[in-house]
Amino acid sequence: xxxxxxxxxxxxxxxxxxxxxxxxxxxxxxxxxxxxxxxxxxxxxxxxxxxxxxxxxxxxxxxxxxxxxxxxxxxxxxxxxxxxxxxxxxxxxxxxxxxxxxxxxxxxxxxxxxxxxxxxxxxxxxxxxxxxxxxxxxxxxxxxxxxxxxxxxxxxxxxxxxxxxxxxxxxxxxxxxxxxxxxxxxxxxxxxxxxxxxxxxxxxxxxxxxxxxxxxxxxxxxxxxxxxxxxxxxxxxxxxxxxxxxxxxxxxxxxxxxxxxxxxxxxxxxxxxxxxxxxxxxxxxxxxxxxxxxxxxxxxx
Numbered sequence: 670x671x672x673x674x675x676x677x678x679x680x681x682x683x684x685x686x687x688x689x690x691x692x693x694x695x696x697x698x699x700x701x702x703x704x705x706x707x708x709x710x711x712x713x714x715x716x717x718x719x720x721x722x723x724x725x726x727x728x729x730x731x732x733x734x735x736x737x738x739x740x741x742x743x744x745x746x747x748x749x750x751x752x753x754x755x756x757x758x759x760x761x762x763x764x765x766x767x768x769x770x771x772x773x774x775x776x777x778x779x780x781x782x783x784x785x786x787x788x789x790x791x792x793x794x795x796x797x798x799x800x801x802x803x804x805x806x807x808x809x810x811x812x813x814x815x816x817x818x819x820x821x822x823x824x825x826x827x828x829x830x831x832x833x834x835x836x837x838x839x840x841x842x843x844x845x846x847x848x849x850x851x852x853x854x855x856x857x858x859x860x861x862x863x864x865x866x867x868x869x870x871x872x873x874x875x876x877x878x879x880x881x882x883x884x885x886x887x888x889x890x891x892x893x894x895x896x897x898x899x900x901x902x903x904x905x906x907x908x909x910x911x912x913x914x915x916x917x918x919x920x921x922x923x924x925x926x927x928x929x930x931x932x933x934x935x936x937x938x939x940x941x942x943x944x945x946x947x948x949x950x951x952x953x954x955x956x957x958x959x960x961x962x963x964x965x966x967x968x969x970x
Contacts, residue, residue, distance in 0.1 A: 673910060673912060674910065674911035674912075675911070675913075676913035677913065677915075677953065678900075678913055678914065678915045678918075678934075678951040678952060678953040679951060679952060679953065680917060680949050680950075680951055681720075681935070681950050681952045682714065682719070682950035683947075683949050684703075684705065684712065684948060684949055684950055685940055685948045686705035686707075686708070686937065686938070686939065686940055686948040686949070686950075687705060687707035687939070687940050687948060688705060688706040688707040688708075688922070688939050689703060689704070689705055689938050689948055689949075689950060690703065690704050690706055690734070690785075690922050690923055690937055691704045691734045691735045691923060691937070692881075692923055692927075692935040692936070692937050692950065693735045693736065693962070694925060694927025694935065695742075696927075696929075696961065698715075698742060699716045699717065699929070700713060700714065700715050700716065701713075701714045701715075702735050702758060703735075703935075703937050703950060704731075704734075704735060706731045707731070708727075709727060709729070709730060710725055710726065710728075711725070711726040711732050711756070711758050716927075716928070724759055726758055726759070726761050728761065728763070731749070732747045732748065733748045733749075733750075733782065733783045733784055733785070734747065734748040734783065734785055734786040735747055735756075735758075736787070736794075736962060736963075736964070736965050737964045737965070738964060738965050738967065739792065739964035739965060743757055743759075745758050747763070748784075748796055749763070749765070749783065750782050750783060751769055751778060751781070751798075752765055752766070752768035752769060752818070753766040753794060753796065753813045753818060766813065766816055767813060767816050767818045769783070769798060769809075769811050769818045770818070780800060780801055780802075780807060781798040781799060781800055781801065781807055782798065783798055783799075784797050784798060784799040784808070784829060784831065785797055785831040785832055785881060787832065787833050787834055787963075788963040789835060789839070789859060789862065789963060790835065790963055791860070791966075792963065792964065792965060793812055793813070793862050794812065794813040795810065795811070795813075795821075795833055796810075796812075796813070797809070797811070797827075797829075797831065797832070797844075798811065798830070799827075799829040799830060800828045800829070803828050803829055804828050805828055806826040806828055807826060808826060808828055808830045809825070809826065810830060810833075810844075812862065827849070828847075829846075830845065831844075831845035831847050831880050831881055832844040832845050832852075832881075832882045833864075833882075834882040834883065834890065835857060835859075835884065836857075836884065836888050836905070837888050838888075839859040840859075841854055841855065841856065841857055842854070843870060843882055843884075845879040845880065845882065845892070847879055847880060847895070848878065850872050850876060850877060850878055850879065851869060851872050851879070852869075852870045852871045852873075852890070852907075853867050853868065853869060853870055854867075854869075855867050855868075870890075870907045871892075871903050873892070873901065875897065877894035877895070877896060877897040878895040878896050879892045879893070879894065879895070880894075880921070880922050881893045881923025881924060881925075881937075882924075883924045883925055883926055883959055884960050885902075885926070885955075885957045885959045885960065886957060886960055888904075889902050889903060889904055889910060889911075889957070891903075891924045891934065891959075893921045893922055893923050893924055894921070895920055895921060895922060896919065897921075898915050898918055898919040898920075898921060898946075899912050899913055899914050899921065900912070900913045900924050900934070900936060901913075911955075913936075913953050913955075915938065917945065917946070917947045917949070918936070918946050918947055918948075918949065918951055919941070919944045919945050920938055920941050920944055920946035921938045921946075921951075922938055922939055923936070926958065926960070926961075927959075931958040931959045931960075931961065932955055932956070932957070932958050932959075933953070933954055933955075934952065934954075934955050934959065935950060935951070935952050936951040936952070938950070
């Protein structure tokens with residue numbers, strides 16, 4: 670571990686989430702969002718007020734991922750159980766855009782749900798589905814094109830996809846096959862939205878399961894090592910350059926950068942009393958700023 674930077678996160682929001690996911694920082698109003706998938710909750714937390722100033726929205730279906738909508742403060746891009754939608758995180762209005770459809774086998778619609786996702790530099794909305802049983806290799810990658818969700822997985826299947834994220838120059842896309850413990854990298858053409866030449870980027874040591882991803886301005890990838898209670902920083906060559914221990918959150922799920930200087934890393938977690946995992950949100954100050962997440966562009970085709 671010589672030469673590897675060591676961090677320790679602090680507990681921040683006592684959310685006790687059964688499945689805390691999708692941390693999101695919105696710079697315009699210094700606001701933090703995250704979800705509890707199992708409890709079907711969306712939390713809005715002004716950084717100036719913290720947990721005491723939160724607004725919590727309870728919905729009829731789970732929200733699995735949140736992103737900023739370009740030019741809108743009243744809406745967030747939200748992935749529903751099986752679709753793409755726009756969400757008012759305060760009033761609770763949910764405006765569906767498109768659902769994923771398994772045209773060749775409609776029975777799959779009841780066997781999967783949306784999981785992680787991301788917006789690329791041209792405003793394309795990518796998302797992965799995962800198997801409810803977390804074992805069947807039926808998860809796929811989807812991309813929202815206009816008002817249609819296209820299967821863009823090109824035969825790739827996983828019980829649980831997490832990511833994607835992109836390098837600062839938008840030439841590389843990273844994607845996790847979580848149960849396999851592997852992170853893959855692809856060449857990415859941001860103009861066409863094509864991901865090609867899949868190869869192994871990294872595999873976590875000791876059986877760690879790579880969950881959510883975030884990228885910093887140096888092009889290093891931070892990954893939540895779910896089941897190990899830490900986040901790991903990987904160089905563009907896939908080498909570990911830093912780790913962050915998260916006391917009390919063995920089942921950490923997703924990192925996201927935020928704060929005025931983008932040097933605060935927020936980390937969600939999953940409540941599991943047997944594993945000693947709180948389900949709370951943690952934060953840590955790091956030395957290298959993260960890149961801002963891209964916004965969803967409503968009228969993109």
